Amino acid sequence: MSGILARVGYALALPVVLVAVWWFASAGSTDFYFPPLSRIVAVFPDTWLSSRLADDVLPSLTRLGIGYGVALLAGVALGLAIGSNRVVAAVTEPLLEFLRAIPPPVLVPILILVAGIGDTMKVLVIVSGCLWPVLLNTVDGVRAVDPVLADTCRTYRVRGGRRWWHLVIRSASPRIVTGARQALSVGIILMVISEMFAASSGLGYAVIQFKDGFRIPQMWSGVILLGLLGVLLSVLFRIVEHRVLGWYHGSRDGPRER
Amino acid sequence: ACGADGADEPAPGQPDKVTVGVIPILDVAPIYLGIEQGFFDERDIEITLEQAEGGAAIVPAVVSGQYQFGFSNMVSLLIASSEGLPVKVVSNGNNSTGVDGEDFAALMVKADSPIRTAADLEGKTVAANTLQNIVDTSVRQSVRKAGGDPTKVRFTALPFPDQPAALASGQVDAVFVVEPFQQAVLAEGGRAIASSYVDAAPNLTVAAYFTSQQLLADNPDLATRFTEAMAESLSYADSHPDEVRTIIASYTEIAPEVIEKLTLPTFPPEVNRESVATLADLALEDGLLSKAADVDALLP
Amino acid sequence: MLAVEELHKVYDGRGRRVEAIGDLTFEVEAGSFVCVVGPSGCGKTTLLRCCAGLLAPTSGTVTLSGAPVTGPPEGLAVVFQEYGRSLFPWLRVADNVDLPLRAAGVAKATRRELVGEALGAVGLADAHRAYPWQLSGGMQQRVAIARAIAYQPRVLLLDEPFAAVDAQTRADLEDLIRDVWRRFGMTLLFVTHDIDEAVYLGQRVIMLTSSPTRVAEDLPIDLPDERDQLTTRGDPRFAELRGRVYAQIQKAKLEGRTT
Amino acid sequence: MLAVEELHKVYDGRGRRVEAIGDLTFEVEAGSFVCVVGPSGCGKTTLLRCCAGLLAPTSGTVTLSGAPVTGPPEGLAVVFQEYGRSLFPWLRVADNVDLPLRAAGVAKATRRELVGEALGAVGLADAHRAYPWQLSGGMQQRVAIARAIAYQPRVLLLDEPFAAVDAQTRADLEDLIRDVWRRFGMTLLFVTHDIDEAVYLGQRVIMLTSSPTRVAEDLPIDLPDERDQLTTRGDPRFAELRGRVYAQIQKAKLEGRTT
Amino acid sequence: MRILLGVAGLLGFGALLELAPRVGLVSDRYAPPTSTILVTLAQRTGESRFWLAVADTLRTWLLGLLIAVALGVAVGIALGTVPVVRRATASTVEFLRPIPSVALIPLVVVLYGSTVTSTLVLVVYAAFWQVLVQVMHGVADVDPVARDTARTYGLGRLARVRYLVWPTALPYVVTGVRLAATVALILTITGELVIGSPGLGQEIATARTSGAVPAMYALTVVTGLLGVLANVATRAAERRVLHWHPSLRAEVAA
């Protein structure tokens, strides 16, 4: 109980201080682009808690969920292939590095050609960003499998899918989780970017619309919503991670009680 | 935040160093031409042009004093001013040709499209470079004029460069493109169904040069000189289309054979106040503005 | 059945070249129990890895039942010296023991029985649901042993498998291994640094020199097949044999130092 | 000087609650050499970690020279049971030994000498530039010992430090440790599962019961201070003492099983 | 051998993009064949303006990356090794992390104009998180036995960071740098494109708004190649600094 209280305390202390600083520092602001926090807070409910929640936020989150999921699966699958096979790695690495460095505004026209301007394209934009942290970390994780464990699997003839799961994926899982964590916030960013193109609704679209329409308090409220979304998703992520990586945290922190 | 620290105090005998934010499109040809012709030098203005892809960066840069002047479409300026942003138009930018079917921008469909008039767009999807702005407002007016219900048209945001491909592959039913993309669509066999800028208002002022209220208060003389130089540049451009085409080739990468075919906007020296007022009404009707704009406060 | 012929192994990497195995040739008959002793760093683990098909020799061959060993052969189990690292930290103890059986397609009921028996035999009946990193060093080592036993291999290679357990447990495990060996008729290669243990357990003790290792002596242990901790270790022949091994090892070590 | 008082330690996490240390109270005088023996999994490592200030006891206290131990005290060194994991794989052998000395601000020349001496003493004079993962298990363990010796700690805690080396090397290391202990007058707590070793090395042997562990017996070893492998182990008093320890351990283990 | 395979991969991809428009899979107007792109690129490389743009982009990119990596490592280690600070800042970090650089553009422009500084701020902001997350996870990966060893032998906080935490986190850092390198490059280009600071991005913007499709892709290819170069560099560095790591140890791989 006191543990939960302490956690909440830790989670809230700094934000409360920062919000207070922001609130008072911006209180008398006449700067168009840095409106008083009180105004941002005042427009928040009208901006987001109306129909926008269903019309803009939900579709965005759905696309984010799908894109993130696809990126996870693809990143892990590709990462396993590349991490465990040196020829595959040698052939694909420069190409992937090439693709990785292409900025979304240039990538989007191509995506439009192959995937149209609908949700598929936006999901692909999200995938195109979330993929890399997962992929790179998976490759590293696969390559760092403990050689003694690998030998154990070889001698006991643990092979095929069982080997992939019980040896490769599980031992790479801390790295995969690192990548997944990284990808989560990249995903939110790309959710916004994807809605810069061919959109007429969505959270990112709304934020950009506010920006272009010079409705700066509303834009700020959108930025805050994005941040809150990040916090919420990270809490969910931590819950999942706690289950998936229980063994890892146990083995890393176990006897550390000082 | 940064007030006037961007504008250099005019030292006696020294030209004013001025930065102007522009978009690398043909609409801004007059300022390039004016610089070349020395219209700004004559007035002790030394201009640096900064190119940005869209208006996103120009308005804040001007308001904060990082740029002294900027180029923006009229609706953005109307919205900005009605939202309380201290901007002020100092010069006309460019206008539609005013000739239906022969403008520098058009609402276009594919060759084999069943869509004949803007009214047929009901229930269809139209690409616009940005939403809630001059393009969709003008297109809605075309729909209205053709007897359709503009609320039944779906708009989707798509940058101009991506529109021809989206149209060709059937992703959207119609596009609203400016030059040189009008030529690109035509080259694919596309067809114009309306000249929306012409439909919106006669001789519509599409874009303008603006500055901040701050600069206007601090250095009214500079603003006046800029306005004069611009007026001269605009007139010159309007009467020398071939030089406009040549100068476009210098700051864009439009292919020479396309440049020849481009339909140029017109460059009257004065803002068409009436057209701006009409535009402001349309913007209000379409919900772009939350309250009626004070056109006089915005325009010089 | 397990034949090591002119085995030679050189490690060469990152500015360090070590000739671990000089030239080894010996044979282990099917169903026999052979112990290997030798000074620390002489190449015992290297030898075991070569026999298991985990390490390619620099030259020479290892053959199992006539077939050259190029990868881990079927029905072979290894208890690694790095017992801690050979357990899957993400699997509970019982699942660690169970995994090879699942891979071998053993039926669920049988598996449960084998796992339970093996863990019981090494004294870990109540640690089924613990994770390896929740166990003491000796307990981890016993899990590795349980895993090998439950697997019922034809050939079992053990690399200092009792290094981390106390004397009493070690005695129990020694008897367990002999019992298992006799029950299943498996072939056993047992690396140890405990001379008494080697003599007590094996039918033969192969003594290795310091690295680059060679066979210093291959000593048959002519103690009766029925062995138990009290009588066997009390047997004067036992003392004699262990003295012989001790002397040999010391000699090998001194030689190793001078060359 | 090292006082353990009513120490009690419960591990509680991930669905497993283990009362590792039941109730331990004993004292180790400054400059003395105390051995600890006990069955596998009884809590020896846990005890050592508490003494080193690495693990907070559930209740009870550890004090060193009168000061309660809440974190690793100065001048204390530990040789961990997981010797492999306690070496830094990114540092060469000599640098692994050198690191604590650098941290202590020892002058470069002195450090070089200490490192060279320590590595020579454990028989690794020619492995300076190797990485730990290029070494055999026994060699790694000896690096860990060398590191502790070179550090010249006031208090040295060793957790089964000779588990991975052969009999001959072990004997050498035993003598080395006794030699170092006498030379520097350090306080030594030595966990081992080898009864002979405990009796041979220590001035006292503390025998622990199975977990939750308690002190089963605290036996003073009244062998002469000058010890050597041949005469001491041949001493009838040695046999007597080791018999005593053996019996006690067996009793403790049986008790542990029934309770 | 590795290099040949890599080049083969790139060539294969190039061939695919050559064929797709040639066989009519996509319109060559919007997806010009590789050969056209490469010819355009070759022409560009003859212009000094191109190299100036490349130099501008390289400068912003590398400077931004350097700052982001330095900050990310320093903050990551500080947060990772001082639990109280980590716990106190976790929620704030999670809040700030998903805020897109692009949403910050007007604010940055207000503060710094459409200068290189603006682009730099965006680059650092976006790339910083990439490094930070990796470093924090890397710091948490320290082996408890190694940690206890360092503590008992009296290694101070700095020595622990230097000899234990840093080497443990290094594989994560390398990945962080690889991720940050491309994110920084992308943001450099995007920043130049949107804000209009000089560089390749601005060239791309001009080509794009002029409908010069081959030129746009030619410049994009340069971006991609810069990404490949960055990877070659980090891989080389990795082989040097992580040679002891199981994934790069030669003998084990056999």
Ligand SMILES: Nc1ncnc2c1ncn2[C@@H]1O[C@H](COP(=O)(O)OP(=O)(O)OP(=O)(O)O)[C@@H](O)[C@H]1O
């Ligand atoms: N991966 C490796 N890379 C380089 N050298 C190695 C490697 N593994 C072992 N060696 C070297 O080979 C020699 C033999 O090592 P091995 O592990 O086989 O010895 P061992 O007999 O098992 O010793 P111990 O009883 O100490 O475990 C040693 O000198 C060691 O340094």
Ligand SMILES: Nc1ncnc2c1ncn2[C@@H]1O[C@H](COP(=O)(O)OP(=O)(O)OP(=O)(O)O)[C@@H](O)[C@H]1O
């Ligand atoms: N990190 C941990 N988490 C949970 N339980 C633990 C942990 N470490 C040890 N234990 C439990 O505490 C008990 C004592 O363990 P400890 O390692 O102290 O034994 P030990 O006497 O050192 O045994 P060994 O001789 O086998 O090394 C064991 O039952 C073990 O399972």
Ligand SMILES: O=[N+]([O-])[O-]
């Ligand atoms: O922050 N980013 O927009 O990538």
Ligand SMILES: [Mg+2]
């Ligand atoms: Mg070995």
Ligand SMILES: [Mg+2]
């Ligand atoms: Mg222990």
